[in-house]
Amino acid sequence: METLLVHLALLAYAAGAAAFLTWLVRPDPRWAGAGRGLLFAGLVLHVASFASNIGVAGLGLGADSWKGGQLFSLLAALIVAGYLFLDRRGLAPIAGVVVAPLTLAVMVPAHLVATSEHAVVQPLWTSGALFVHVAAATLGTAVLALAFGLSALYLASERQAKSRRPGRLFARLTSLESIDRAGYRLAVWGFIFLSVAIGTGSLVSKAATGAVLPIAPKEGFALLAWALLAAMIQARLVAGWRGRRIAILVVVGFVLVAFVYVGLLSASPSLRGALALAIGVWP
Amino acid sequence: MTTICVGVSHRQAPTALRERLAVPAALLPDRLRQLRELPGVREAMILSTCNRLEIFASADSREIAGDIQRTLDPAAAPLAACRFDEDALRHLFRITASLESMVLGEAQILGQVKEAAAQARQAGTLGPELQRLVERASTAAKRVRTETEIARGAVSLSSVAADLARKLLGDLADRAVLLIGAGEMAQLAARELRAQGVKELLVANRGLARAEELAREVDGLAVSLADLPALLVRADVVICSTGAEEYLVTRELVDQAVKARRYRPLFLVDLSLPRNVEPSANELENVYLYDLDDLERVAAQNRGQRQSQVGRAEEIVEEELRALLAQAHERHAVPVLARLRAHAEAVACAEAEKTIAALRGLDERQQRSVRAMANAIVNKLLHAPTARLRAEAGSGPLADAATALFGFDEAQGAIGGRHDRETLASHG
Structure with missing residues (x-):
């Protein structure tokens, strides 16, 4: 049942992405409406698949193994939920053109690429810090993914405006300024979640391995991303940076966070426990 | 019963003749009643705009078209095109969908058709037949506007500039516009931006007296051109249109302004020939410079885009026309x-x-x-x-x-x- 629901959710996301891309070519508002509707339907199915599995595996605390794909699935759902939330607050449908395919890019590997099962160390099975760590890390990544999408959109549109040959992307935009503002705000939220994730992560690490800050690529990328985002916020607030420079920093920041996940999937079993929460909600 | 359309438009008649044909609003009720009083005319509606005069009537036979034609100015009557039944309906649908307009996709015509129907209703010459036609034509026009890109993208240079300002800067309510010089197109663009709600319109000229005169014309505030460095920090849109032979707005000046603005975006519109803004200013971060050629290119791109939508728009018009005819047959x-x-x-x-x-x-x-x-x-x-x-x-x-x-x-x-x-x- 859970697998069927996830299959249907994936199909709805794919159809939503297709609708948004069609809207880019043929700007009938009904296409954008269909895109939103399909993403919402996909999210409902996705959440239903999580809910049906929670009944079996609880909230994840106490789980003794996990799969990498589960995390990506949860991320995809959070990205869509975040987009739909922002959409209701006036984000233009053009963001859907970037976010819907991005969701697919996150969801497809989760769903179609087989990932191996990893064990969770026993001391972490009931850790509260682990719960906060996983929640903050997942939310932070989802928010940064949205910021990444908007920043990429900004860079592409700004390029068109600078070239003085505005194309379809620029034509569908509400304004460059609104995309810049929304991308920056999301990046700030991503930074806040990332800070919490790093703080609680060190507690989890101490419980699992005895080291507060283990020297490993994963932690290195997380700290680098954190420092970059901190510098970006500083530059915006103090020096007034905006537009292209901020968008590039957000894109690089998200790429560094993505490397954290690559590191995570190949990390030692002890720290994989940090993702135990995600396990419980995957079929 | 037959539907008749007798009309003269910009396609057949020059402006001078169309001016003579135009029916002032005050005279419209009388003209409508005169038409209604023609033998065999059951309903009548007159669409009078600066580009056309079209008379739509529901009548007992086609021969009545001749009588309607004779009510026109003698110079225009021979040029008038008479259309009947399906052709007449199609013509109304095409007009309402702006497919017959001088500027393809323009927005005013739909309102003008509705207004013509309202005036005919008020004069008591609009009956169920013409009412149904206008309603269906409006539906078709709305579909054309929402389902195609025929109305998208500005096509005049001044509206292209205003459109770009909105795309780059977002809501213009808190923005300031600086107008340098007295060029007619710059004034048009400034007025367009004013209409979109810009907070502040600053007018600079070499002579303060001329700047004050201009400021009064565009409801702005006269400022001195000597304060240009500070004005570039204050304004978000700068429209330049002077007869100066050299660059008034240099790259260096803009570079300093951008830093002082803390990288807030600056949109420069150079409508002068020779140009008044140093072209390399566009290379600066958060600065967007468009000159006459650039605006014309965007306008041409938009016109091409609109033109490419004509086929789809015509399909919609035909769909709605078929639906109207089917309904009419069913009623029969x-x-x-x-x-x-x-x-x-x-x-x-x-x-x-x-x-x-x-x-x-x-x-x-x-x-x-x-x-x-x-x-x-x-x-x-x-x-x-x-x-x-x-x-x-x-x-x-x-x-x-x-x-x-x-x-x-x-x-x-x-x-x-x-x-x-x-x-x-x-x-x-």
């Missing part, structure tokens, strides 16, 4: 169906009563059963003919065959409603 079919059913029900009812009388002693329930059986036979027998007549929508041979077979045309002349049914019932 209803009287035949009504007469057929009334005839059959009257026969069934008479036969059922005759049977009840012959059988004598039937209780109420049994009588009801006999009547129900007669009704059921009528319904079953008429089911297929009704469906076919509806499908044919009254325009084909079946409706005529039914009329001839059952003698409806002899029973009454005009297409009827209640009176026809009563007549038929009495025959039954």
